[in-house]
Amino acid sequence: MHLTITHTTRYSYETPVHYALQKIRLIPRDTPQQRINDWKVQITGGNREVIYHDQHGNVTELMQIDPGASEVSITASGRVETRDTAGILGKVYGSIPLWLYLQHSKLTKPGDGIREIAATLEAAQDKLTGLHDMSARIAEAVKYGSGQTYAGTTAEEALKGGKGVCQDHAQIFISAARAAGIPARYVSGYLMMKDRVEQSATHAWAEAHLDTLGWIGFDVSNAQSPDEHYVNVATGRDYLDAAPISGLRQGSGDESMIVSLQVQQ
Amino acid sequence: MVGENKFFDEMSGHNGTVRDAYAAYHDWFAEQDAERLAKKSQDAETFFRRTGITFNVYGQSEAQERLIPFDLVPRILAQREWTKLAKGIEQRVAAINAFLHDIYNRQEILRAGRVPKHLIVGNEAFLPQMLGFSPPGQVYTHIVGTDIVRTGEGDFFVLEDNARTPSGVSYMLENRETMLQMFPELFSKIKVQPVSDYPKNLRRSLAACAPSSAGSKPTIAVLTPGIYNSAYFEHSFLADQMGAELVEGHDLRVVDGHIAMRTTQGYKRIDVIYRRIDDDFLDPLTFNPESMLGVPGIMDVYRAGNITIANAPGAGIADDKAIYSYMPDIVEFYTGEKAILKNVETWRCGEPGALQYVLDNLKDLVVKEVHGSGGYGMLVGPAASKKELATFAEKLKAKPGNYIAQPTLSLSTVPIFTESELAPRHVDLRPFVLVSPQGINIVPGGLTRVALAKGSLVVNSSQGGGTKDTWVLED
Amino acid sequence: MLGKTAGGLYWMFRYLERTENIARLIEAGFRIALTRSTDAESEWKSVVTTSGVSAGYAAKYDNYTATNVVDYLLRDTSNPSSVTSVTGAARDNARLVRTALTTEVWEAVNETWMTLTELLANPVRETELPSVLNTIRQQSALVRGALHGTMLRNDIYDFSRIGTFIERADNTARIIDVKYYTLLPNTSFVGSSLDNVQWETVLRSVSAHRSFRWLGESEMTASGIADFLILDRRLPRSLSFCISQIVSNLDYLAEDYGERHACNDMAEKIQSRLKNRDIESIFDEGLHEFITAFIRDINSLGQQIESDFRFGG
Structure with a gap:
């Protein structure tokens, strides 16, 4: 499937910026599931300082917002050729040893709720089935909906709250898989929802690793494995590692953000 | 000084006969007037105070700046003793760098099972952000301070490998300076290898590790947490001696893909940062977001290859106390040679059998926490009360993996000058090692720390230790 | 030069100058109080006003006696412009810009701080005041001398x-x-x-x-x-x-x-x-x-x- 993507994030600042940096992970790479054509990231109101591969292999850019700017926009756009592999990325490995994907981060530290889910997975005879069952169970336990959680909500908190977005679903999944001894990681990217061009937001899902198959994707929020409607942009141990944009700003004043995302065939 | 010494005394051995290295000094000392020496000792203190060679102590409202007591009797090593020691240190430091490169890249040593994975997994000193990255020149530990103890004529042991930001080199330099001022005649009588090249060598060594994009004269800066840091004197001293800028986090920002410092004429690019702040505080954008001391974005610039950070973030995994016990294996794995320097015998309390042994012999052992430094989280068995032993035993049983145990060593002694005479006190030695692609350079001698209280084995300056000038004699 | 270093130098010398100025003001006030007993209070008040610390002083004291004014201006650490405070601030700045100073200047500032800290550790008695003020001025001259004599x-x-x-x-x-x-x-x-x-x-x-x-x-x-x-x-x-x-x-x-x-x-x-x-x-x-x-x-x-x-x- 050929997907054409335009993803714009626009920040407005109440008071002009004195000094601010943003870390951008918006450049997808070729994988067995996707081939990237003509991808570019355009910045207005800011300056690209460096570009490099982070420890997860994500192409990362550091941007400085122009001093005195009160608006900055970042547009990632291009075409991606995707392929349905039944959610299996396979035995593709980078610099991170698998055992590191068993390590909990602050956001994925399990509590009682997650440990209970993990126990079921641990008991499952067939791990692949167990992972699918777990995905369904998480979707049931945590209804999709915004407003209840934020970027810093931990997996356990989201589970207790019973409501969350794709980020929470993915992190609960990762946390439980790790607790059950299965390496797991966070993926941020794009999903083309059927019958619409304007997508409400970027997407996130999880990948788990089984020795037999390698990495396998699980989109808890949509109760499916990523297919040719998905574009993998960045991976990490949790949201913080893979966040499309994260920043730091000196000075006061509020900021607001508007995202517009078109994914079409 | 005749008699039986329980501990090996570096001046008079075990039997009270003056050892060769000390012969000339001993003769000189015998001719000295004790009162004059006492006066000199006073002068030295005044000198240190006036020059501001102090360290800050936290949580003490009075006398927030303290002097590290200086003893005027030098610690003397013969050239041949030093040569052997230096060779061992060089081998060990080379292995540490190879280990760090491996652990942050292919992890062959883990695959080979020579170091157990669980020591790395979940270890806070291990930084995933360093994975799949090679710092400029492939150097991780630009500056190392290897703590060495001695128990006998030829018995040197490594106690700790300080691979993060070893401090104390300014005291080494100032101690020599003080000795030269106080006893110039001694140095014309006895040929001592100079240490004064250290700042120049440090500069050269750091410059050699600059990113390839830096010019022929890279700009070097020392990054300090600020004037209230306990080691601020050393930071400013080294910057001064190297001719480098002394910067704080808020002097720096990212400019045109590099780290740059705010000068009176605008921002100026820096190529090498000798940082004296901990990993966690280095970059709020990558590590602790609360950090006010660091430089946002420095890790991004680092991974892009545009700055050298000395020592490399994550280097601390190499001096972790849990890794320490594997150093002989590490040396062998990367150099293909047996380790020249010995480790102190170490029980890893997390291993079967070890815990029981440690609990049974607690009163004779030193137990250290695996994550921690400065001697705070440790138990010195022979000095502990019954109650302290019992409390510590419980802590051990609760989390055995957090502790290692070592025998209490019979540290060598070197005399100190008390008000009127010489009296033996326990010492250790911290040589300072510089690493660059051009090689490993060790300053002859290093910092000798001395436990000033009679019988004490604790040499830390934060707990009543002092320092001595350290001499390596010329042949 | 780092901007911070320039700032450190600037403030270090402002503070050093201030110690000397405060000493002079007290000296003049002391003198007038000695020679004219009737209007001493208003003289001390104008010393406080000139030092720019009226608000802080008024919050602490409700009269202008020699003892209180002298103590507030010389020793009071709650007064950011007292000689004690300012000497400390000058030395902190000197530590900040240590690499820009010659040994002589640094040592003069450090010695000034040590001397004045000790000198002002306890309340200054009236009989000691002239010699204390004299020391403050001498220390200031010492730093200035080191600056002129040794700095590029x-x-x-x-x-x-x-x-x-x-x-x-x-x-x-x-x-x-x-x-x-x-x-x-x-x-x-x-x-x-x-x-x-x-x-x-x-x-x-x-x-x-x-x-x-x-x-x-x-x-x-x-x-x-x-x-x-x-x-x-x-x-x-x-x-x-x-x-x-x-x-x-x-x-x-x-x-x-x-x-x-x-x-x-x-x-x-x-x-x-x-x-x-x-x-x-x-x-x-x-x-x-x-x-x-x-x-x-x-x-x-x-x-x-x-x-x-x-x-x-």
């Missing part, structure tokens, strides 16, 4: 000097401001003994009571003293002298860096208001207004220098 004449020196003269200009202007009414030519007290004492206090506050006489102005008059303090470029504490030093040090910086800043023009503008001026025209303009404007301008200049040379963020 480069930007480091320029920022040190600029800090010194901004502080000094501000101090002299405050002294005139507080006592301006005694310097007006037409007051009804002209020639009275009150004037003589007041004038002498003013002169003493800037260590100019002897030099005024040397310069042959045997007859003290209000306008003579005002002229001396404001316009006489021979007096190292006159406004005119201070601003000309600032202008020339800023010029050196502009030359050194190959770039002129807003502060250069600003300083020259302040200077132009003092150049080729006689005291009569200042009286015509209004001495009080003139001094108020000067204090405001010199403070703006300080801020402009901080921003032009990037002392802060």
Whole structure:
């Protein structure tokens, strides 16, 4: 499937910026599931300082917002050729040893709720089935909906709250898989929802690793494995590692953000 | 000084006969007037105070700046003793760098099972952000301070490998300076290898590790947490001696893909940062977001290859106390040679059998926490009360993996000058090692720390230790 | 040079200058209190006002006795401008810019801090006051001597000097401001003994009571003293002298860096208001207004220098 993507994030600042940096992970790479054509990231109101591969292999850019700017926009756009592999990325490995994907981060530290889910997975005879069952169970336990959680909500908190977005679903999944001894990681990217061009937001899902198959994707929020409607942009141990944009700003004043995302065939 | 010494005394051995290295000094000392020496000792203190060679102590409202007591009797090593020691240190430091490169890249040593994975997994000193990255020149530990103890004529042991930001080199330099001022005649009588090249060598060594994009004269800066840091004197001293800028986090920002410092004429690019702040505080954008001391974005610039950070973030995994016990294996794995320097015998309390042994012999052992430094989280068995032993035993049983145990060593002694005479006190030695692609350079001698209280084995300056000038004699 | 270092030098020398100025003010106040018992309280009050710490003082004390004022100005750590506070701040700045200082300057500042900390550890008795004040001035001279004798004449020196003269200009202007009414030519007290004492206090506050006489102005008059303090470029504490030093040090910086800043023009503008001026025209303009404007301008200049040379963020 050929997907054409335009993803714009626009920040407005109440008071002009004195000094601010943003870390951008918006450049997808070729994988067995996707081939990237003509991808570019355009910045207005800011300056690209460096570009490099982070420890997860994500192409990362550091941007400085122009001093005195009160608006900055970042547009990632291009075409991606995707392929349905039944959610299996396979035995593709980078610099991170698998055992590191068993390590909990602050956001994925399990509590009682997650440990209970993990126990079921641990008991499952067939791990692949167990992972699918777990995905369904998480979707049931945590209804999709915004407003209840934020970027810093931990997996356990989201589970207790019973409501969350794709980020929470993915992190609960990762946390439980790790607790059950299965390496797991966070993926941020794009999903083309059927019958619409304007997508409400970027997407996130999880990948788990089984020795037999390698990495396998699980989109808890949509109760499916990523297919040719998905574009993998960045991976990490949790949201913080893979966040499309994260920043730091000196000075006061509020900021607001508007995202517009078109994914079409 | 005749008699039986329980501990090996570096001046008079075990039997009270003056050892060769000390012969000339001993003769000189015998001719000295004790009162004059006492006066000199006073002068030295005044000198240190006036020059501001102090360290800050936290949580003490009075006398927030303290002097590290200086003893005027030098610690003397013969050239041949030093040569052997230096060779061992060089081998060990080379292995540490190879280990760090491996652990942050292919992890062959883990695959080979020579170091157990669980020591790395979940270890806070291990930084995933360093994975799949090679710092400029492939150097991780630009500056190392290897703590060495001695128990006998030829018995040197490594106690700790300080691979993060070893401090104390300014005291080494100032101690020599003080000795030269106080006893110039001694140095014309006895040929001592100079240490004064250290700042120049440090500069050269750091410059050699600059990113390839830096010019022929890279700009070097020392990054300090600020004037209230306990080691601020050393930071400013080294910057001064190297001719480098002394910067704080808020002097720096990212400019045109590099780290740059705010000068009176605008921002100026820096190529090498000798940082004296901990990993966690280095970059709020990558590590602790609360950090006010660091430089946002420095890790991004680092991974892009545009700055050298000395020592490399994550280097601390190499001096972790849990890794320490594997150093002989590490040396062998990367150099293909047996380790020249010995480790102190170490029980890893997390291993079967070890815990029981440690609990049974607690009163004779030193137990250290695996994550921690400065001697705070440790138990010195022979000095502990019954109650302290019992409390510590419980802590051990609760989390055995957090502790290692070592025998209490019979540290060598070197005399100190008390008000009127010489009296033996326990010492250790911290040589300072510089690493660059051009090689490993060790300053002859290093910092000798001395436990000033009679019988004490604790040499830390934060707990009543002092320092001595350290001499390596010329042949 | 780091912007922070320039700022550290500037403030270090402002603070050092301040210790000396405070010592002089106390000395003058002490003197007048000794010679005139009736109006001592108002003299001490004007010492506090001149030091710019009225609010802090009033919050702590409700009278102006020698003991309280001297203690507040010399030792009180809750007073950010006390000699104890300011000496500590000067030394902190010296530590900050340690790499820019010669050993001699650093040691002089460090010794000053050690000496004064010890000297002011306990309340100063009246009998000790003259010698304590003397020590403070001597220490200040020690640092200045080390600066002149050992420092390269480069930007480091320029920022040190600029800090010194901004502080000094501000101090002299405050002294005139507080006592301006005694310097007006037409007051009804002209020639009275009150004037003589007041004038002498003013002169003493800037260590100019002897030099005024040397310069042959045997007859003290209000306008003579005002002229001396404001316009006489021979007096190292006159406004005119201070601003000309600032202008020339800023010029050196502009030359050194190959770039002129807003502060250069600003300083020259302040200077132009003092150049080729006689005291009569200042009286015509209004001495009080003139001094108020000067204090405001010199403070703006300080801020402009901080921003032009990037002392802060």
